[in-house]
Amino acid sequence: LFELRVIRPLGLAVNIIFNIARRIKWFFLIFAVFLVSFTHSLLYVLHTRRYRPCEGKEACKEIDYPSSYPTDFSKALGVTYFFLAGRYDPVDNTFDNGPTSFRFMMIIFYFCTSIILLNVLIALMNDAFNASEREGKTAYWRLVSEVLAEMEMLYNKDAGNNDGYSEYIYYCATDEEVREFESRFMSHAESSKEAHEVIHKTQSRILEDVKAVGEAVRSSSQQVIEGFKAHAGDPDGKMKEPTETRAHVKHPCCGQVEQELTQLKELVNNLVLHLQANNPAS
Known part of the structure; x- marks a missing residue:
């Protein structure tokens, strides 16, 4: 069956089966934990005997066993599993x-297994089936390529001999498949073009906003510097050297503010240059 997956209907079915098996492998682990736990619990509930020191082992062997639920764990595990199919014969009188x-x-047990776990299993299988059906064509050609690779590995010829190994594998598409591919490609190209236009407009708007902020920062910083210079006694913009007879000196915070404003202007200029480099069309 696995080697016949090159046949298209059979290959798609095999791919669906393998995808479902891969998807639900962890579910079976959880299901096994539930099954073992309930089997152990039922053994404890049904086959735990009361202590009677006055009676021998053989005398009380069947006293506290009202059901035919097996005492062996492996047999009890099978009986518990078949509870899911509605076979409650071993515990009818219980x-x-x-x-x-x-x-x-x-x-x-019925609520956790028959209602919750089995419905979760059905949902997982349905999801895996839908995913396999959507990827059916791609999965089929992947299976074909795997079979061809196995044949080439087992074929008794040199790998470099083009007589036995084709250099190219050609795929012949029908007119319907070509039209479907072209429509899908064109829709993707149109969506990509629209996305590029939106990105370009966003970059242009951000660049304009940054330029406006830069101009505002430059004018504000110039006003602040002029204000500090005027406060320091230099309205003409020329800082005077302190003398022994001059009591008015430069404000101590002026140098720090000028340095911070200079750094801010450099950051804004670098940001503008970076945006212009990334968006030369603007």
């Missing part, structure tokens, strides 16, 4: 004569 804890345990 529903009437067994303890209340057994009925409560069976309610929990």
Whole structure:
């Protein structure tokens, strides 16, 4: 069956089966944990005997075993598994004569396995089937390439001999497939063009905003510098050297503010140059 996957209908079916098996492998681990846990719990509920020191082992062997649920763990595991198919024959009389804890345990088992886990399994299989169906064509050609590679590896010829190994593999598409590919390609190209236009407009708008911010920062910084210079006693823009007879000196915060404003202007200029380099059309 695995080697016949080069046949298109059979190959698609094999691909679906393998995808479903890969998708639900962890589900089976969780299901096995549930099955083993409930089997152990049922063994404990149904086959735990009361301690009677006055009676021998053979005398009380069958006293506290009202059901035919197996005492062997491997057999009990199989019986618990077939509970999912509705086979409750081993515990039919236990529903009437067994303890209340057994009925409560069976309610929990039915809800967790038959309702929750089996529906989760169906949902996972449905999701894997839909994904395999969407990727059917690609998966089929991948399977064909794997078979060709295996044939080339097993074929008794040198790998460099082009008589036995084709240099190219040609794929012949029908008119419908060509039209479908062209329509898909054109729609993708149009969407890409629209995306580029949106990006270009966004970059231009950001560049204009940054330029406006830069101009505002330059004018504001110039006003602040002029204000500090005027406050320091230099309205003409020429800082005077301090003398022994001049009591008015430069404000101590003026140099720090000028340095910070200079750094801010450099950052804005670098940002503008970077945006212009990335968007030369603007």
